[in-house]
Amino acid sequence: MEHFLAKFAKHIKKKVIELTRLIIVISYLEFICLLKIDFWDFTMSIIKTINLNKIYDAETEIPVHAVNDVSLEFEAGEFTAIIGPSGCGKTTLLNLLGGLDRPTSGTVTIDGTDIIKLSSSEIIDFRLRNIGFVFQAYNLVPVLTAKENVEFIMQLQGIPKQQREERVLQLFEQIGLKDRLNNRPGKLSGGQQQRVAVARALASKPKFVLADEPTANLDSKSTSNLLDIMEKLNEVENTTFIFSTHDSRVMKRARRLVSLEDGKVVSDNNQMEHR
Amino acid sequence: MNTLIKMAWRNIWRNKKRTILTMMSILLAVFLSLFTRSMQKGSYANMISNAVKFSTGYIQIHKNGYWENKSINETFVNNKEIISALKDENIIFNIPRLESFALASSGKHTKGTIVIGTVPEDEDELNKYSEKIIKGEYISSNENAILVAEKLAEYLKVDVGDTLVLLGQGYHGITAAEQYPIKGIIRIPIPQLNNQMVIMPLKECQYFYSSENRLTSISLMLKDPERIDETISKIKNKLSNKYEVMAWQEMNQEMVQAIESDNVGGIIMLAILYMVIGFGVFGTVMMMTMERKKEFAGMIAIGMQKTKLLLMVVWETVLLGILAIVLGLIITYPILLYLSHNPIPLTGEIAESMKMFGAEPILPFSVKPDIFINQTISVIIIALVAVAYPLSVILKFDVLKAMRS
Numbered sequence: 006m007e008h009f010l011a012k013f014a015k016h017i018k019k020k021v022i023e024l025t026r027l028i029i030v031i032s033y034l035e036f037i038c039l040l041k042i043d044f045w046d047f048t049m050s051i052i053k054t055i056n057l058n059k060i061y062d063a064e065t066e067i068p069v070h071a072v073n074d075v076s077l078e079f080e081a082g083e084f085t086a087i088i089g090p091s092g093c094g095k096t097t098l099l100n101l102l103g104g105l106d107r108p109t110s111g112t113v114t115i116d117g118t119d120i121i122k123l124s125s126s127e128i129i130d131f132r133l134r135n136i137g138f139v140f141q142a143y144n145l146v147p148v149l150t151a152k153e154n155v156e157f158i159m160q161l162q163g164i165p166k167q168q169r170e171e172r173v174l175q176l177f178e179q180i181g182l183k184d185r186l187n188n189r190p191g192k193l194s195g196g197q198q199q200r201v202a203v204a205r206a207l208a209s210k211p212k213f214v215l216a217d218e219p220t221a222n223l224d225s226k227s228t229s230n231l232l233d234i235m236e237k238l239n240e241v242e243n244t245t246f247i248f249s250t251h252d253s254r255v256m257k258r259a260r261r262l263v264s265l266e267d268g269k270v271v272s273d274n275n276q277m278e279h280r
Numbered sequence: 281m282n283t284l285i286k287m288a289w290r291n292i293w294r295n296k297k298r299t300i301l302t303m304m305s306i307l308l309a310v311f312l313s314l315f316t317r318s319m320q321k322g323s324y325a326n327m328i329s330n331a332v333k334f335s336t337g338y339i340q341i342h343k344n345g346y347w348e349n350k351s352i353n354e355t356f357v358n359n360k361e362i363i364s365a366l367k368d369e370n371i372i373f374n375i376p377r378l379e380s381f382a383l384a385s386s387g388k389h390t391k392g393t394i395v396i397g398t399v400p401e402d403e404d405e406l407n408k409y410s411e412k413i414i415k416g417e418y419i420s421s422n423e424n425a426i427l428v429a430e431k432l433a434e435y436l437k438v439d440v441g442d443t444l445v446l447l448g449q450g451y452h453g454i455t456a457a458e459q460y461p462i463k464g465i466i467r468i469p470i471p472q473l474n475n476q477m478v479i480m481p482l483k484e485c486q487y488f489y490s491s492e493n494r495l496t497s498i499s500l501m502l503k504d505p506e507r508i509d510e511t512i513s514k515i516k517n518k519l520s521n522k523y524e525v526m527a528w529q530e531m532n533q534e535m536v537q538a539i540e541s542d543n544v545g546g547i548i549m550l551a552i553l554y555m556v557i558g559f560g561v562f563g564t565v566m567m568m569t570m571e572r573k574k575e576f577a578g579m580i581a582i583g584m585q586k587t588k589l590l591l592m593v594v595w596e597t598v599l600l601g602i603l604a605i606v607l608g609l610i611i612t613y614p615i616l617l618y619l620s621h622n623p624i625p626l627t628g629e630i631a632e633s634m635k636m637f638g639a640e641p642i643l644p645f646s647v648k649p650d651i652f653i654n655q656t657i658s659v660i661i662i663a664l665v666a667v668a669y670p671l672s673v674i675l676k677f678d679v680l681k682a683m684r685s
């Protein structure tokens with residue numbers, strides 16, 4: 006009896022050890038997998054929003070839910086248009102992505118940084134180093150020449166002169182304005198100004214470029230020219246572009262379309278592809 | 281960062297008309313304040329220099345109590361103690377004087393006068409008395425003749441060559457009476473003294489007042505008048521308390537007070553002009569800030585820190601101020617330089633009222649550097665104060681709101 010008990014105990018012990026080993030191996034594999042998935046996620050999606058909400062006039066009788074529970078991911082090298090009718094929340098969403106505005110709730114993570122937690126001066130520096138902006142109204146500095154406008158952002162970053170010069174020439178080559186380097190914005194057409202603005206946004210090789218209706222003030226020729234340039238830069242420099250538009254010709258050029266209605270994502274062809 | 285200065289410079293020329301107008305208003309205020317300040321400082325310096333030269337010197341040594349009752353009995357004899365106390369590198373000259381009152385009369389006219397016995401050669405070397413002679417000749421030490429102040433001569437209706445009878449009280453009550461030939465008429469730039477002064481050689485004066493070898497004062501001229509306090513305390517340390525050592529400020533209290541109260545008026549005027557400057561700068565910078573809100577918003581959005589933006593606006597203000605002040609100095613300095621060499625003579629009522637205050641009726645101008653330095657610093661400080669509010673606007677600035685507008 007005693008012998009049997011001892012044998013049984015030994016057997017149990019063996020089983021327990023085996024089981025423990027198994028558990029360890031499985032959890033190790035799991036851990037590796039988790040790590041791998043995380044790592045995968047980390048490299049590929051540069052912007053990630055989770056349950057993003059922006060409510061204007063929340064305390065009044067008619068609050069405006071400008072961005073409603075938006076969870077999106079954007080990956081490096083994307084060429085994406087945010088579309089939807091006027092007032093659907095495109096500008097608000099882009100402002101949240103670029104840290105120009107703070108959400109009512111939810112998070113915006115850019116390359117692993119939760120930008121909502123940054124202080125207002127930290128976020129300015131974050132924008133300087135990570136995000137390029139193109140505005141509908143160009144917003145070039147009027148007292149600086151085209152070249153100085155592009156150089157300015159690199160100066161803010163503390164890039165040495167030699168490097169700045171090279172980059173400026175490279176970019177002006179790309180946007181086809183080498184002959185207008187020393188013109189002030191006032192002497193350039195709207196299309197030319199917007200091309201300079203794109204060059205400025207790209208000057209310091211940001212992680213991505215946000216453009217809120219960049220073609221809204223342009224005629225169709227300038228529009229297609231600007232899109233050509235954006236596409237080329239997207240390919241050559243692998244810069245991520247996220248822009249809003251309600252121009253159907255512009256939408257056609259986008260590789261991914263995120264469509265909003267009343268602040269909600271109603272369709273996203275990227276997700277359709279994936280599933 | 282010089283890009284900020286470059287941007288600031290270009291920004292102030294975006295609205296040329298407004299910038300020029302603002303600069304003109306600053307310039308006018310700078311011109312006015314420099315002009316009045318130069319005039320005031322010039323007048324003060326002139327009054328002080330006249331008082332020091334023709335009356336008290338920078339420092340005087342008396343027998344203790346002399347200044348209180350100005351009596352011929354409170355005199356002293358120059359001695360070794362005093363001579364050694366006056367050996368100081370800041371004392372370049374000392375003039376012994378005997379000074380008292382006397383009645384002067386000629387014919388039917390009589391007037392109370394101040395009689396000053398001094399060493400004519402020393403006074404001339406130091407204070408150029410002989411250049412102030414308007415008629416006749418200057419006197420010398422061993423002469424038995426006098427100089428009469430211009431207005432006193434007019435009053436007594438005497439001229440060079442006439443004799444003047446002096447009647448006074450000498451040392452310990454001894455009667456002093458003598459008559460002296462008038463050798464010259466002197467114009468003294470202190471109206472009070474010009475009305476009643478008689479100058480004679482020290483020796484003769486001591487004889488007249490029966491106070492051989494006695495002095496009422498020794499006046500000291502200084503190399504560096506700014507160091508007067510230091511020199512006084514040095515002398516005091518070496519002298520016994522039988523003597524009093526006084527600074528010109530103490531002996532010319534009325535004048536010092538007149539200067540002080542006039543100076544307060546000048547400072548009030550300056551404050552008003554500075555306010556004009558301040559509001560001019562404020563208005564312009566405020567407008568420049570408000571109309572560029574959208575531009576600033578764009579700059580912050582692309583990653584320019586607000587502090588850099590602030591710095592740019594500060595540069596704009598400082599450049600505006602410096603430009604205006606440099607122009608102001610370029611225009612004003614030559615004018616003031618000319619006027620400092622050619623003071624404007626005054627006539628009429630103003631001249632009379634100036635004489636009542638004991639001032640010479642001219643408008644002298646000063647071109648002392650501190651007037652210009654103070655002005656420059658003040659304008660820059662005012663500009664920086666004026667920019668404070670626009671800066672706070674930028675600090676509180678809502679980027680999105682500005683972008684939407």
Ligand SMILES: Nc1ncnc2c1ncn2[C@@H]1O[C@H](COP(=O)(O)OP(=O)(O)OP(=O)(O)O)[C@@H](O)[C@H]1O
Pocket residue numbers: 061062069070071089090091092093094095096097098251
């Ligand atoms: N500051 C604000 N205060 C209150 N409501 C606002 C504010 N900004 C935007 N909204 C509201 O939020 C909603 C979304 O606005 P948003 O500007 O994002 O739309 P949009 O898609 O960019 O429109 P459009 O195509 O006309 O530019 C709209 O209903 C708008 O009225």
Ligand SMILES: [Mg+2]
Pocket residue numbers: 095096097217
């Ligand atoms: Mg919009």
